[in-house]
Amino acid sequence: MRTDSNNDNARNAPHDRPPPLGAATLAELTQGVRGQLLDAGSDGYDEARSIWNGAHDRKPALILRCAGVADVIRGVQFARSQNLSLAVRGGGHSLAGFSTNDDGLVLDCSPMKGIRVDPYTRRVVAQAGALWQDLDHETQAFGLAVTGGLVSTTGIAGFTLGGGIGWLVRRCGLTSDNLVGADVVTADGQLLHAGAGENPDLWWALRGGGGNFGVVTSFEYALHDVGPTVFAGAVFYPGEHAETILAGYRKACAGAPDRLTTVLNLTTAPPVPFLPESVHGKPVVAVLGMWSGPVTDGDQHTRAFREIGPPITDLFGPMPYVAMQSLIDPLYPSGLHNYFRSAFLHDLDEPAISALLRAYATVPNPLTELHVHHLGGAMSRVPAGSTAFATRDREFILNVVARTPAAEGFPGVVDWARATTGSVAADAATYVNFTGEASGDQVRASYPGDTYDRLVAVKQRYDPANLFRLNQNIPPSAER
Numbered sequence: 001m002r003t004d005s006n007n008d009n010a011r012n013a014p015h016d017r018p019p020p021l022g023a024a025t026l027a028e029l030t031q032g033v034r035g036q037l038l039d040a041g042s043d044g045y046d047e048a049r050s051i052w053n054g055a056h057d058r059k060p061a062l063i064l065r066c067a068g069v070a071d072v073i074r075g076v077q078f079a080r081s082q083n084l085s086l087a088v089r090g091g092g093h094s095l096a097g098f099s100t101n102d103d104g105l106v107l108d109c110s111p112m113k114g115i116r117v118d119p120y121t122r123r124v125v126a127q128a129g130a131l132w133q134d135l136d137h138e139t140q141a142f143g144l145a146v147t148g149g150l151v152s153t154t155g156i157a158g159f160t161l162g163g164g165i166g167w168l169v170r171r172c173g174l175t176s177d178n179l180v181g182a183d184v185v186t187a188d189g190q191l192l193h194a195g196a197g198e199n200p201d202l203w204w205a206l207r208g209g210g211g212n213f214g215v216v217t218s219f220e221y222a223l224h225d226v227g228p229t230v231f232a233g234a235v236f237y238p239g240e241h242a243e244t245i246l247a248g249y250r251k252a253c254a255g256a257p258d259r260l261t262t263v264l265n266l267t268t269a270p271p272v273p274f275l276p277e278s279v280h281g282k283p284v285v286a287v288l289g290m291w292s293g294p295v296t297d298g299d300q301h302t303r304a305f306r307e308i309g310p311p312i313t314d315l316f317g318p319m320p321y322v323a324m325q326s327l328i329d330p331l332y333p334s335g336l337h338n339y340f341r342s343a344f345l346h347d348l349d350e351p352a353i354s355a356l357l358r359a360y361a362t363v364p365n366p367l368t369e370l371h372v373h374h375l376g377g378a379m380s381r382v383p384a385g386s387t388a389f390a391t392r393d394r395e396f397i398l399n400v401v402a403r404t405p406a407a408e409g410f411p412g413v414v415d416w417a418r419a420t421t422g423s424v425a426a427d428a429a430t431y432v433n434f435t436g437e438a439s440g441d442q443v444r445a446s447y448p449g450d451t452y453d454r455l456v457a458v459k460q461r462y463d464p465a466n467l468f469r470l471n472q473n474i475p476p477s478a479e480r
Contacts, residue, residue: 021061021082032074035067035111048108049100051089052153055337055410056097060087063106069183069191069217075107076215077189080467087470088215090128091155095340095436098211098470099158107215109157114218117142122223123180128157128216136322145226145321147175150263152326153334160219162433162472163208163389165397167232167290167324170261170377172224176207176389177382181220184213187463191217205458208389210432211471212455213462227321231298232290234327235305236275236312239283242266243357248308249287249372250348253395258377260301262289266356268366269312270331279312281366289316290324336367337410339402341417342434343425344394348372352424356398359420364413367403370420372396390451391429398424399434432472443472 030037038045039062048063061084064075079086085104092099092110100106112127113134119142126135133152139145147168149159156175164175172178181195184202192214194203205213237245249264256262265286269279287305291298295318306314345352356370363369376395384390402417404410417436421428432446444452452474459466460476469475 025082026062029062029064029074029078033064033067033071035071036065038063038065049106050334051092051094051097051099052334053093053095053097053338054335054406055339056100058097058100058102060101060106061103063108065108065111067111069185072107072109072185072215072217073189073191075105076185076187076467079105079107080187080189080465085470086467088211088468090157091131091153091159093151093154094158095338095434096438096472098438098472101470109215109217110155112217117144117223119144122225123220124223125218125220126156127218128155130156132156132159133322133326136325139223140228140320140322143225143227144223145172146178146221146223147172148325150325150328151332152322152329153332156219157216158211159433161206161208161210161216163431164433165373165375165379165431167261168224168226168292169375169379170256170258171292172226173378173382174208174389175221176387177379178222178224179203179207179219180222182206182216183218184216186214187465187467195220201458202462204386205388205455207387208432209455209458209474212459212468212474214468226292229295229318230290230292230321230324231295231302231317232288232319232324232327233314233316234286234288235314235316236269236279237285237287237309238279238312239266239285239360241309242283242285242360243353245285245287245308246348246353246356246372249305250353252304252308253348253374255304256374257293257301259293260289260291261377262287262305262374264372266360266363266370266372268363268369270366274315275313283360284312288327292321337404337407339410339414339417339436340434341400341402341421341436342431343398343421343428344375344391344431345372345396345398345425345428346394348396355420355424359400359416359423362416364402364416365404365409367405368413368416369401371399371401373399384448385451388447388451388455390448391431391446394429397431399431402436435472438472440473443474446472 087101089099109128112129114127132148269284402413
């Protein structure tokens with residue numbers, strides 16, 4: 001099923017459907033790239049066209065599996081010259097399905113996984129196809145890390161460009177706050193470097209403005225001393241105590257130090273060995289968190305979250321950083337139908353708690369969850385106008401995770417997710433990475449008005465024809 005609105009389908013479709021590509025044209029592209037070019041008749045096409053979110057089953061005309069920057073440049077030039085819809089893929093986790101298309105070109109950067117760590121300057125340069133598990137593996141060899149995804153199979157590219165909220169957000173800020181440079185292939189096929197001293201307008205826009213401005217082929221991040229061992233884990237409480245746990249969680253967050261980031265999850269107990277069989281399939285409240293300071297201090301600083309009520313089980317303790325980064329990976333396999341929504345919350349007050357409890361009582365299936373992620377800390381101390389990610393004054397973010405194993409029942413969970421977000425936080429700012437469909441209204445809700453206008457100006461400069469429109473799109477001035 002596709003959840004795109006009709007207006008956004010029109011925006012994200014090719015401006016004019018291109019004529020069929022001739023054999024000579026395809027041969028020229030094949031000879032001009034080092035990577036693999038696939039079409040519907042190629043071995044491996046069906047596997048290559050599949051993305052993590054099973055809700056989007058699309059059939060691109062061509063998939064170019066890029067071997068390097070030269071292939072990216074050639075692919076961008078080809079899509080423009082042939083008037084093809086262009087989808088850019090890094091890790092392929094795009095919730096709204098932007099990493100694929102119908103009848104267009106998919107520029108698949110997933111083979112580009114090069115990573116180079118400089119432990120002396122505490123910097124890492126990573127190519128666009130790297131996943132968080134790849135980056136963490138390399139940086140943790142030196143006890144270094146940057147804010148990464150909660151699911152380690154997520155790609156670094158889209159995650160960073162939309163902001164990047166993870167277990168280090170309160171200590172280190174957003175992933176995009178730690179982006180110190182980027183190489184970008186723009187719509188005219190140029191390779192530019194963006195950073196504080198080069199193309200600063202583009203660098204500003206890349207830090208929260210999504211994939212609107214070009215194909216980022218490599219990212220340079222500032223790293224922090226983290227790990228290799230942290231104090232982290234999860235504590236589970238009975239679902240019938242959800243109101244008490246939510247109120248207690250709010251109180252515990254008020255006293256949390258920056259080195260502690262937590263998430264509260266209103267969920268259903270999975271059939272896993274670390275939970276008693278008596279609670280399998282029943283409502284539970286999980287509080288997950290990571291203390292990234294001295295491990296010996298972890299018990300003290302997490303205790304307020306582990307004593308909110310009578311726990312079912314407490315799994316907090318010392319563990320490798322990479323283990324915490326991949327802790328929930330088994331719960332997010334490829335192929336499910338996924339639809340996520342989000343809303344930033346000023347506070348977890350009584351009206352918000354009441355709305356969350358009502359939504360929790362009506363979850364449509366055991367895969368569907370409500371996540372409340374504690375923010376603040378280092379993220380809130382970055383001046384709002386210094387990056388395109390401008391919503392920094394909110395204490396929490398609500399992520400509504402709606403899923404089904406297959407297409408059956410999916411429209412119902414989408415409706416539930418939309419209604420839930422509206423009931424908890426009507427007209428709230430949204431997080432562009434957790435916008436489950438192409439929606440101009442949600443894009444506008446992701447940015448304050450002056451930030452949005454500035455993004456339009458950057459878009460107009462670097463992509464005036466809106467070649468990069470398969471994203472949470474910020475149209476150039478001519479299309480407004």
